[in-house]
Amino acid sequence: AMTELCKRAVLGSFAEIDITTPDKKDQKNLHIRIIPVVFDDGRAGCAFLIQDVTDLALARKEVEICEKELKIVSEDLNEFVFSCTPEGILKRVNHPFCVRMDRKPEELLGFPYEPVISHEDLERLSKMKQEITPTKPSQTISFKAIQPDGMMAFEEWTYRGIFTQDGKLSGYLAVGHDISREKHLEEQLNTFHASFEALVKQRTKEMRQANQDLMKEIARRERIERELLIIEAAFNHASDSILLFERSGRLWRANETSCRLLGYSKDEIAAISVYDINQEITPEIWEDMWEQAEQEPGISRVTSTHIRRDGTIIPVEVSRTFFTAGPITLFCSIAREIR
Structure with a gap:
C-alpha cells in the first residue's frame, strides 16, 4: 500500500x-x-x-473502552437510557428504551427524539433543559407520555448535561423510568379525599386530552405515510433513470425507469453494483469520488456510458450528487440516454 x-x-x-x-x-x-x-x-x-499521533490513538482507544463499558452498564439497567446532541439527535440508546419506543436501534439513531406529551409539558421540558449549566448539570422532570400502543404512562426523566472543558454544551445523557404504578397509587389515595363525581370529571378530562393528543399524532403519521407514497410514485415515474448507491458500491434503490433503460427486472437490478453499470468507475475512482464529495459537496454533470444487461453500451448524460438522510449517505446518479 x-x-x-x-x-x-x-x-x-x-x-x-x-x-x-x-x-x-x-x-x-x-x-x-x-x-x-x-x-x-x-x-x-x-x-x-x-x-x-500515539497519544491521540491511545486517547481514542480509552474513549472506545469507556463507550463499551457505558453500553454494557446501560443495557443491564431497567431504566430507559439515551444520549443525544443539544438538538435532540439520538446518539446512543439502550434496550429498554428501544422496547419502550417499539423500534430497533437503527430506526432511532441519527434521528431527532421528542416525547409525545402535551404542549405544556413540552414547554416545561424545554425550559428545564435551558436551566442545565456546568454548575447545575442535572435536572429532573415527570410527565404523562403517550406510548406507541396509544396508552398513557407517567414517566420521570433525569437529564444530565455533558459539557466540554470550556463549558460548552455537547449533549445530554437522559435516564428515565415508568412511575405509573406510583402515580396510580397516589391517585387512589387522593380518591379518599374527593367525591366520586369530581373524580369522574377529572378522568373524563384526562381521557379527552389524551385522545386529542393521540388523534393528532395519528393524523401526523398518516400525513407522513401519504407523502412517502407520493414521493415513491414520483421516484418510480420520473422520466430519467435514478440509481442510489451505498459507499460499498452496492445498489441501494433504483426506479422503474432505470430498470427499463438497463434491461433489468426489479429483482435482477437489486443485485448489481456501480461497477456493473459504469465500466469507467474502478474501486479507486469510486473511493476518490466519496472523499472529494466530503470536501466539496455539490452536483456534477458529466457525459458517460452505462452497460445494459445484454452488454450493450449506451451513452448517457449523468447528474451526480451525494446526500445524507439520517445515518445513511448515498450516491445519486440521474441519467438520460443520449440519442
Missing part, C-alpha cells in the same frame, strides 16, 4: 496513511502525509511528513 501511494504521489497525487510501528516495546502510531515534489534537476519525487 505504501509503495502504491508513493507511486501516486510521484504522479502528482497527495496521499495520507496511518501506520503502527512493529516494535512492541516502543510502539508508535504515525500519521504520514505523502506530497509530490520536483527536485532541482526536474525529476519528480515525493516527500514524507510524519506526525506522531
Whole structure:
C-alpha cells in the first residue's frame, strides 16, 4: 500500500496513511502525509511528513473502552437510557428504551427524539433543559407520555448535561423510568379525599386530552405515510433513470425507469453494483469520488456510458450528487440516454 501511494504521489497525487510501528516495546502510531515534489534537476519525487499521533490513538482507544463499558452498564439497567446532541439527535440508546419506543436501534439513531406529551409539558421540558449549566448539570422532570400502543404512562426523566472543558454544551445523557404504578397509587389515595363525581370529571378530562393528543399524532403519521407514497410514485415515474448507491458500491434503490433503460427486472437490478453499470468507475475512482464529495459537496454533470444487461453500451448524460438522510449517505446518479 505504501509503495502504491508513493507511486501516486510521484504522479502528482497527495496521499495520507496511518501506520503502527512493529516494535512492541516502543510502539508508535504515525500519521504520514505523502506530497509530490520536483527536485532541482526536474525529476519528480515525493516527500514524507510524519506526525506522531500515539497519544491521540491511545486517547481514542480509552474513549472506545469507556463507550463499551457505558453500553454494557446501560443495557443491564431497567431504566430507559439515551444520549443525544443539544438538538435532540439520538446518539446512543439502550434496550429498554428501544422496547419502550417499539423500534430497533437503527430506526432511532441519527434521528431527532421528542416525547409525545402535551404542549405544556413540552414547554416545561424545554425550559428545564435551558436551566442545565456546568454548575447545575442535572435536572429532573415527570410527565404523562403517550406510548406507541396509544396508552398513557407517567414517566420521570433525569437529564444530565455533558459539557466540554470550556463549558460548552455537547449533549445530554437522559435516564428515565415508568412511575405509573406510583402515580396510580397516589391517585387512589387522593380518591379518599374527593367525591366520586369530581373524580369522574377529572378522568373524563384526562381521557379527552389524551385522545386529542393521540388523534393528532395519528393524523401526523398518516400525513407522513401519504407523502412517502407520493414521493415513491414520483421516484418510480420520473422520466430519467435514478440509481442510489451505498459507499460499498452496492445498489441501494433504483426506479422503474432505470430498470427499463438497463434491461433489468426489479429483482435482477437489486443485485448489481456501480461497477456493473459504469465500466469507467474502478474501486479507486469510486473511493476518490466519496472523499472529494466530503470536501466539496455539490452536483456534477458529466457525459458517460452505462452497460445494459445484454452488454450493450449506451451513452448517457449523468447528474451526480451525494446526500445524507439520517445515518445513511448515498450516491445519486440521474441519467438520460443520449440519442
